[in-house]
Amino acid sequence: MTYTRRETLVLGASSIAMLAVAPAAFAATTDEEIAAFTGGAAAGEGGIEIGAPEIAENGNVVPVEVTAPGAEEIMLLATGNPSPTVCKVKFGPAAGSQRVSTRIRLAKTQDVLAMARMGDGSFVQATRTVKVTIGGCGG
Amino acid sequence: MISRRDFLQATVAASAIWGGSGVGAWAQIAARQQLTQDQLLEFDTFGNVTLIHVTDIHGQLKPIWFREPEINLGVGEVRGLPPHVTGQDFLKLYNIEPGSPEAYALSYNDFDALARTYGKMGGLDRVATVIKAIRAARPDALLLDGGDTWHGSYTVLKTGAQDMVDAMNLLETDAMTSHWEFTLGIDRVTEIVDNLPFPFLGANIFDAEWDEPAYEPYKMFERGGVQVAVIGQAFPYLPIANPRWMFPNLSFGVREERMAEVVQEVRDAGADVVVVLSHNGFDVDRKLASRVPGIDVILTGHTHDALPEPVQVGNTMLIASGSNGKFVSRVDLDVRDGEMKGIRHKLIPIFSDVIAPDAEMTALIDGHRAPYESEMREVIGRTGSTLYRRGNFNGTWDDLICNALIEEREADIALSPGFRWGPSLISDTDITREDIYNATSMSYPNAYRSEMTGEQLKVILEDVADNLFNPDPYYQQGGDMVRVGGMGYRIDVTKPQGERLSEMTVLKTGEAVDPSKTYVVAGWASVNEGTEGPPIWDVVENWVRGQGTVNIDPNESVDVIGG
Numbered sequence: 001m002t003y004t005r006r007e008t009l010v011l012g013a014s015s016i017a018m019l020a021v022a023p024a025a026f027a028a029t030t031d032e033e034i035a036a037f038t039g040g041a042a043a044g045e046g047g048i049e050i051g052a053p054e055i056a057e058n059g060n061v062v063p064v065e066v067t068a069p070g071a072e073e074i075m076l077l078a079t080g081n082p083s084p085t086v087c088k089v090k091f092g093p094a095a096g097s098q099r100v101s102t103r104i105r106l107a108k109t110q111d112v113l114a115m116a117r118m119g120d121g122s123f124v125q126a127t128r129t130v131k132v133t134i135g136g137c138g139g
Numbered sequence: 140m141i142s143r144r145d146f147l148q149a150t151v152a153a154s155a156i157w158g159g160s161g162v163g164a165w166a167q168i169a170a171r172q173q174l175t176q177d178q179l180l181e182f183d184t185f186g187n188v189t190l191i192h193v194t195d196i197h198g199q200l201k202p203i204w205f206r207e208p209e210i211n212l213g214v215g216e217v218r219g220l221p222p223h224v225t226g227q228d229f230l231k232l233y234n235i236e237p238g239s240p241e242a243y244a245l246s247y248n249d250f251d252a253l254a255r256t257y258g259k260m261g262g263l264d265r266v267a268t269v270i271k272a273i274r275a276a277r278p279d280a281l282l283l284d285g286g287d288t289w290h291g292s293y294t295v296l297k298t299g300a301q302d303m304v305d306a307m308n309l310l311e312t313d314a315m316t317s318h319w320e321f322t323l324g325i326d327r328v329t330e331i332v333d334n335l336p337f338p339f340l341g342a343n344i345f346d347a348e349w350d351e352p353a354y355e356p357y358k359m360f361e362r363g364g365v366q367v368a369v370i371g372q373a374f375p376y377l378p379i380a381n382p383r384w385m386f387p388n389l390s391f392g393v394r395e396e397r398m399a400e401v402v403q404e405v406r407d408a409g410a411d412v413v414v415v416l417s418h419n420g421f422d423v424d425r426k427l428a429s430r431v432p433g434i435d436v437i438l439t440g441h442t443h444d445a446l447p448e449p450v451q452v453g454n455t456m457l458i459a460s461g462s463n464g465k466f467v468s469r470v471d472l473d474v475r476d477g478e479m480k481g482i483r484h485k486l487i488p489i490f491s492d493v494i495a496p497d498a499e500m501t502a503l504i505d506g507h508r509a510p511y512e513s514e515m516r517e518v519i520g521r522t523g524s525t526l527y528r529r530g531n532f533n534g535t536w537d538d539l540i541c542n543a544l545i546e547e548r549e550a551d552i553a554l555s556p557g558f559r560w561g562p563s564l565i566s567d568t569d570i571t572r573e574d575i576y577n578a579t580s581m582s583y584p585n586a587y588r589s590e591m592t593g594e595q596l597k598v599i600l601e602d603v604a605d606n607l608f609n610p611d612p613y614y615q616q617g618g619d620m621v622r623v624g625g626m627g628y629r630i631d632v633t634k635p636q637g638e639r640l641s642e643m644t645v646l647k648t649g650e651a652v653d654p655s656k657t658y659v660v661a662g663w664a665s666v667n668e669g670t671e672g673p674p675i676w677d678v679v680e681n682w683v684r685g686q687g688t689v690n691i692d693p694n695e696s697v698d699v700i701g702g
Contacts, residue, residue: 053392054611055616
């Protein structure tokens with residue numbers, strides 16, 4: 001099936017809602033999440049892109065889009081949040097595109113990290129710094 | 140119009156022929172003679188397309204004084220590059236004679252004395268004369284407004300910017316982009332835009348909910364037998380630097396990928412030349428030009444830089460046209476075979492005593508001012524010091540505002556935003572109500588009084604410093620450092636966020652700022668909805684009235700490292 005962009009957006013948002021109920025005490029660290037996702041394999045660069053604003057307009061709802069053509073699964077982490085896990089999205093063989101778009105809450109300026117498991121079992125990753133600022137003094 | 144003053148020859152002009160002499164030396168003519176309107180407008184019409192660029196007028200319909208910055212630091216790769224060159228270094232770089240009209244127009248040196256010699260600059264009726272003269276030579280010249288037009292004066296505040304809208308309509312503007320316009324509130328912006336006879340462009344303005352384009356991204360013009368695409372780029376950080384609640388459904392951002400898409404779209408649609416009408420700020424545009432191919436000219440704005448020559452980045456020419464109506468840029472292009480073959484540019488300084496006002500525009504301006512003239516002209520006090528705003532860390536206008544906030548609001552420490560708008564006053568002149576509004580007019584003026592710990596103050600200052608000195612231009616918001624009254628600090632601009640500030644000191648006691656201690660802080664222009672307090676212009680007016688004559692001591696409370 002083919003997801004429209006808006007359906008994907010809703011899908012992504014519901015993933016956050018699910019994960020958000022996990023108590024913080026059980027939150028895995030970024031390193032643990034990566035290790036669990038890759039099984040310890042090294043991740044390459046390229047073939048995965050994160051779209052996000054340089055500076056968040058509202059840290060509570062930051063739009064983030066990850067595109068990884070050919071991915072079977074994409075994991076998105078907010079590395080500076082108390083609970084870094086945002087979502088993991090799996091793509092079936094009939095998926096029209098391998099893209100996930102959602103809005104996430106960022107506690108502070110941090111790197112958003114995306115990883116993808118590709119069809120051949122390899123992994124790729126990308127990071128993007130999103131600044132969360134007080135603002136108010138631009139001239 | 141013949142000068143009433145003894146002017147020197149001014150050639151604020153650059154003749155840059157692509158593939159010919161390159162970006163040429165500036166101001167070669169040193170002959171001393173009377174400055175005339177004809178000299179200011181002298182231009183050997185070139186190619187087949189003319190762009191006229193005005194930007195960041197900030198509501199200034201009448202001639203003003205405007206002192207350029209003494210300190211305008213660049214960080215990272217742009218350290219020491221224009222526009223981060225000031226004063227004597229600037230004059231040397233562009234081969235300008237100290238004390239000349241162009242030195243007065245473009246640098247801070249001897250500002251007060253030169254202002255008395257050469258007079259005020261700008262005035263939209265003088266700008267109208269210049270635009271008409273350019274159109275006489277090139278009837279289909281495009282007039283492009285970079286935004287920050289519907290903001291910044293007493294009459295803008297009272298008329299909801301109708302004065303500026305009417306003036307720009309009379310100039311027959313062809314397109315504009317925006318920043319402070321949105322602080323009128325989305326309803327007023329929509330009301331104006333719905334009736335605007337020209338496009339209000341913003342390729343990077345999106346609906347916040349669905350992330351879909353909210354305004355026209357570009358306009359294609361047929362000029363001189365070729366297709367000219369003008370892409371608008373609004374200020375990327377409006378919801379962060381200004382109150383988001385005033386335009387809650389809009390999202391902005393640099394959106395580099397979007398710009399690349401739109402450039403491709405206009406090329407596919409047959410554009411022979413691509414012009415970006417930008418409110419990004421100069422360093423953001425410089426980076427954009429280096430990363431997005433296919434842009435021929437970027438008409439820059441927001442950071443209020445005035446440069447007498449284009450800055451070339453790859454195949455893109457960046458034009459910087461100053462602020463407050465002080466300059467008009469004329470850019471002639473030779474466009475053939477689907478590409479820009481050459482460019483000729485002149486930054487025209489609007490010496491208000493040399494350029495004749497356009498009668499029709501004068502009448503329009505005076506008509507809008509008439510109901511408020513007596514209120515605006517009321518003398519509140521005098522200044523013994525030059526009052527100016529530009530500079531990365533402080534300006535005497537902001538020192539005045541901070542002094543007023545501390546005394547009128549009984550505060551330990553005052554914060555005043557690092558705005559770059561607001562004309563200057565020369566020493567030993569009256570301060571009128573209009574002058575105070577020129578430095579403070581806005582739609583969220585409340586002067587708050589609150590308590591902050593030393594730690595909170597440090598966090599705020601570090602945050603603002605990173606908006607200014609982050610080495611990646613895409614993270615810069617283009618204002619200056621928040622001005623601080625009652626407190627001194629040391630700043631190392633080369634350090635990362637959190638490590639730039641040190642030695643924060645309470646000036647009146649000489650004690651170090653205690654991170655855990657609470658201080659009474661007064662400020663204005665908070666982006667938070669529901670901020671309480673009197674409007675800043677009332678605070679300033681009361682204080683100036685009490686002072687009689689204002690004198691501002693030299694500000695030595697900021698110790699800068701790494702500049």
